[in-house]
Amino acid sequence: MTKVVRKLDLGARGRHVAASRRGPATGGSAPAEPAAADVGRVPRISVLMALAIRFDGLLRDGTVPNLTELARLAHVTQPRMTQIMNLLHLAPDIQEALLFLHESGRTGAIAERDLRKIAACLMWPEQRRHLARSAR
Secondary structure: OOOOOOOOOOOOOOHHHHHHHOOOOOOOOOOOOOOHHHHOOOOHHHHHHHHHHHHHHHHHOOOOOOHHHHHHHHOOOHHHHHHHHHHHHOOHHHHHHHHOHHHHOOOOOOOHHHHHHHHOOOOHHHHHHHHHHHHO
């Protein structure tokens, strides 16, 4: 049996992000950062949608062999990985809207739990109707 070992960088997360952006630990000046008020927070659902698209690409190009391995590398459970990947079942225009929530100013527009129910609908027009009702 052959074992293939690959290193996969899913990007910095958590407290390590702040440390990596701080700049050099000894001496010198750190690079200028934009003020926190200018940057704002990206809605969690936007991040999850972007992750789903990224993970789908990793699966399609063979970088990661299956969803189980992807869940292990991302440090989430298999059911959680399935929840994230199910966002790909949403209509393309809904996915786009989720990705650009921050720019539209509607950061708290819809909860992920509601989107799971919408993604379970197979017909895109029906998804759009459900989304319109839940956004009211």
